[in-house]
Amino acid sequence: MPEYDLPTPGAADIRFYREHGYWLAPRILSDEALESLRDHLARVVAGEYETARLPLSRSPEAGEPADKIVQVNNAYWTDSVISRLALSPVIGAMAAALTGAKAIRLWHDQLLFKPPQSGESGQVGWHQDYGYWQCAEPAQMLTAWVALDDVDEENGCMKVVPGSHRWGLIPEGDFYDQNLAGLEERIEAAAGRKLEPVPCILPAGSLSFHHCMTLHGSGPNRSLRPRRSLVIHLLPEGTRYRAGTPNEGHVNVRLLSGRDGDPFAGPFFPVLYRRDSVGAWEIEDGAWTATE
Template sequence: MPASLSSSQIASYRNDGFVFPVDVMSPSEARVLRSRIEDLEQTYPDGSLPQPISQYFRVGAHVVIPLMAEIARTPAVLDAVESILGPDLLVWSSELFIKEPNTRKIVSWHQDLTYWGMGETDDQLTAWIALSPATPQSGCMKFVAGSHNNRIVEHRDTFHEDNLLSRGQEIAVDVDEATATNIVLEPGQMSLHHGRMFHASGPNGSDDRRIGCAIRYVTPRVKQLVAERDYAMLVRGCDSERNWINVAAPSEPFGDGAMALYSRIRSDQSVALAQGARQQVGLYADAATGDSVS
């Protein structure tokens, strides 16, 4: 299957650490996906699941929500990712980042790989798919071109209530925001970025929700170096290295088997993702028991 990125787009990713916009679905298809996500929110109000649905949106959504596994397998998305990472692709994590209209939630400057337990590997990237307009007003992402050429720099945890990151982590060095690129996306477009990329996003001052789907792809060469076990879903090619416990896409939303698997994954991944935190990391609190997060 031919890769969908042009040679110039691939060069942009190699040089800058990101590429955008990449068309992966029509605006109408994106609207349908948004509607299906919002239907899930209505179908599963708080109290109907062991955790609020926002928890499942933010950690390993593809494990318990068939729609998220479907999005992660979108052929146009995989074609673009393949042109960067090669033909063998796994999904390590998937998340929905939802900023409600006229709210103060932000994402501070950070590098994704800092807490993933994978070292500084180049064999990963994030595909961020817009399901509503991502603009400076709505709090789109901002990238510092070339910052992926840095190693992982020191981060500090803030645990600020307005920070969407699990520990409110932020880069402990100055970032010149004047050099940042606003990643403006229309519904149905995506960006790709490297896990060492310096990136952030501001609050949503618009009258619409800002909804983005982040899919974390890795190759079979990547290893979990901190946690004893880790999990991934094969979406293209083959897993020749067997560094991951392979998981299948769920057959129904929040089925018993998928929920049990989700609890195991959350518990095992918390070893890396909450490593060194000086207080409880909300998205992984009580991960070993599966109890509700307060």
């Protein structure tokens, strides 16, 4: 029996996303699914890869002390449970509703782990994802940020700047700059506006969505709790390769091996959801699943 109603966003939620550039979605994962995901995340962080396939990249390397933020890109290559979440048709259906896309594909995933009391070494600098993704257009890509723990300001939840998806691209943004105050000053000077971020406070098992132009970042984990998440970067179907941008070196350009104007498609950009391709939903292993 389903534990939760199928949480496709309604008209008011879609309006909210389009106006503010983010949306907090309800819970989609049961306690059982969360427990399994946390267990598999710990294995990936430790470098124990179930599939024997390596992730695209990671920092720090497996075996090095995990005393700062741990980032594993394309963790879904390494583990079946992580893969199931990264390719969830429910998340795809929500993203399709928010963007109006016919289908949603994976751009890449990013497992993020902020260890307890990791302080400023866990911070993520203010940035717009599109600053890293100009090799893809149009700029309507989005991210599903899935909380595997309760997240709040104490353990360094993500913060977004509402409405900033309409500000244009601000080159000062930098995921890796942990001097948040200095970065804020430079971004405010460049944008000619004040940053007024709001925290994405989420219970474990729920998620937020943000537009690829929305400014976001996060502060330190000062708590005794971990902050574990799977960040799932998504492409509306029809997003195309744009050659010759500052992000020509993005690994997805290499994975596509295409020409200017080619759609990002094929096995490296798997489909999560295609409208009308799935008719029914059920809870399987504690998570929502499409049945056909």
